[in-house]
Amino acid sequence: MKEKEMAALLTQRLEAENRQITYDSKNEKLRVESQSAGKGMTLSLPGICARYEDEKEKAVEEVIYYVEQTLEAMSSPAEDREFERRLFPVIRSTSFTTKTSEGTQLITRPHTAESRIYYALDLGQTYRLVDETFLERHNLTATELDEMARFNLRSLPTQTKEDKVAGNTFYFVNHNDGYDASRLLNQSFVEAMYDKIEGTFVCAIPHQDVLIFADIQNNQGYDILAQMAMHFFTTGTIPITSLPFLYEEGEFRPIFIMPKSKSKPIPDERKD
Secondary structure (H helix, E strand, C coil): CCHHHHHHHHHHHHCCCCEEEEEECCCCEEEEEECCCCEEEEEEHHHHHHHHHHHCHHHHHHHHHHHHHHHHHHHCHHHHCCHHHHEEEEEEECCCCCECCCCCEECCEECCCCEEEEEEEECCCCEEECEHHHHHHHCCCHHHHHHHHHHHHCCCCCCCEEEEECCEEEEEECCCCCCCHHHHHCHHHHHHHHHHCCCEEEEECCECCCEEEEEECCHHHHHHHHHHHHHHHHHCCCECCCCCEEEECCEEEEEEECCCCCEEECCCCCCC
């Protein structure tokens, strides 16, 4: 399906009262706005068309669901009530955008050479990443936002599932609430896991819905973890990094696991 045809299809399916839809044929984008909220979102049509080739109607239905949920959240007055309890940190790849589609700066904080911390306002079925206008509207500083989000993160469950392979133990955090990888920012949880480890403590956050802690006892353990991380990275809806992390002196350092299995730390090129 061509971009123009996809634009027509989505326009037909998304048309509603108090909603404006604009097709930008030059840049192949479709803008959907809620006139009551004065906000909206921009869809990149080439990516949707590519998905349609593989997934057909399923791709269209997922886009429509995402747009409907996001516009409903934008129009909901609930955003301004008790919002502090619904703020959480989320981890994304360093290649992830740092601005909204409107060009507003998202609030971020450095994490590792492979990852960056963002902040999400949980809206139930979806979420909004926090930007500068949100802080201004609620008279918050970035430090206060970070403190609130981490406080809420500590309230989330931290149960793990354990699997032993070739003398190595792997612990999986997979609650599918959108914040599994974020639990790596729960310092008390990380320290509790560290205390359980008898060998080398290594972890991985291949995508947002899985966190892996590993008790590495031999070289084969590194290979197994690398294969796991790559598998989850390539199958996750929001991938972060396929590289595992060493945990040393309270900090995470990405490592490249070479075949048959020597791990090499990656220089941290973050700028202060």
